[in-house]
Amino acid sequence: MNPPDDLAIHPAFRGEGEQVIRRLQKLEEWKARGVEPYAWRYPRRDTTEGLRAKFHDLENGAESGYRASLAGRLMAFRRHGKASFADLEDGWGRIQLMAAVDSLGGEGYQLFQELDIGDWVGVEGPVFRSRRGELTVRVEEFRLLSKSLRPLPEKWHGLKDVELRYRRRYLDLLVNPEVKRKLLVRVKTIREVRRFLDDRDFLEVETPMLHLIPGGAAARPFVTYHHALGEELYLRIAPELYLKRCLVGGLEKVYEINRNFRNEGISYKHNPEFTMLEFYWAFVDYLDLASFLEEMLSEVVGRVMGTLKFTYQGREMDFTPPWRRTTLLEAVSAAVGEKVDSSTSPDKWKELAERHSVPLEEGWGPGKAATELFEKLVEPELWEPTLVMDYPREVSPLARAHRSDPFLTERFELIAAGRELANAFSELIDPLDQRERFEQQARQRERGDEEAHVVDYDYLRAMEYGMPPAGGLGLGIDRLVMILTDSHSIREVILFPHLRPV
């Protein structure tokens, strides 16, 4: 091979290391020899997994008599002069290749020797098991399918640099098997959730991602702009208000699994875009939903994990229903060591908050204070799945007032591993009550609360035509998958998490 000659190198690769330059030169040499380095297709007939299944009982040293045809990426070479071994990886696994002058001829073997780790190849040849017991394809024909120009991360230590793992997730997937395992858990989880709901006649619908009025949650939205219409739009923070319009339209069971966008801090449990399930179900209340959620998650988790008991971050996690239930006020009472309830005075809340070093802001009422105490003192300590019932009305502008306590709403959250997994309520279907709640939110907004709701008059109008009594639930898919994959960070379960540009 010629020594590196910078003048001959494509300008895009100036300054690249020796290994890249050599691969580029090899590419040019192969082209000059008439070898097409980027194939159009390769009609492979076998997969590594298929061959392993077919020949699992082939004895050491035995020939199968079967001629295999595989395609995949070369992941390792063990060269021995006139014979060589290589590992080929496809979408299902790896298998050993053996190439030798005997089976390929001098010229073919020479070409095979010139392949690099990372190259995609198609190979054909008989399957046998080596004397050492390794299922192997003896390469009699091969084709370069796609030339790899950059060296892969090291075979033994893999790619460890967390930043590189996220920025170059394709490499992470390629060399760290755990990444693919986690992705598969995610895929299966979403599939099982869909199946569960589809089996119960829920309709999966798609509602707008571009909103004129960001609603359905308390969060800052991302702003974008539609040029032809000349108007500002918001990436949705929740699909809730559109899904409830579906209820008005007579769709009794609807759900959506898709992305929401919130313009907030990034942390181990927050990504700016995240995946949520939301479903709405006419004629049921939040108590029905609590049982339904237990049924749904125990089935989904059981099918994905094969068990309802597993460990998360070194601690036992058990999704076996029924889950523990408490109310928010009971939980706060236990945490502060004295009874609090709907009639607890603002001054008392203030005193309790101070005593437990939970700062309260000006303008927060007792409901917000109670919720703040819950989130600071109780939530982080709730490990096993717990249904926390009856959130205050003040922090639940879209939930129906509690049938027996106007301070509260018929709302619950599922808390596990110290974080919120799901949130559900008996939906507020009274348009006059909803109007008041929106106006209350608008006043908070005027006071500077950027996360308070904007009044959505179109939604109010829809409600005024009549919304059936209904329950609605939101489930954070990423956070559920974190627990199922034993991931500390949400970034581990999102293929391409958001990172600043370098």
Place this chain on the structure above:
RNA sequence: GGGCCGCUAGCUCAGUUGGCAGAGCACCGGACUUUUAAUCCGGGUGUCCUGGGUUCGAGUCCCAGGCGGCUCACCA
């Protein structure tokens, strides 16, 4: 946004008191027809994250900045 930590070869990592930039894998040259982290012989391939400063001399010390991780704050 605050605190702490990290950034050195393609990858994983060493680098002493401020004194020639270094190891394993990968890569290159050679040997080798049953290896599988192949082995043996030979070869370091580098914008030490960036920019300033101190110094005879900076990967190392100082200042500013970038990116990332953890954590606190924020966060239905």
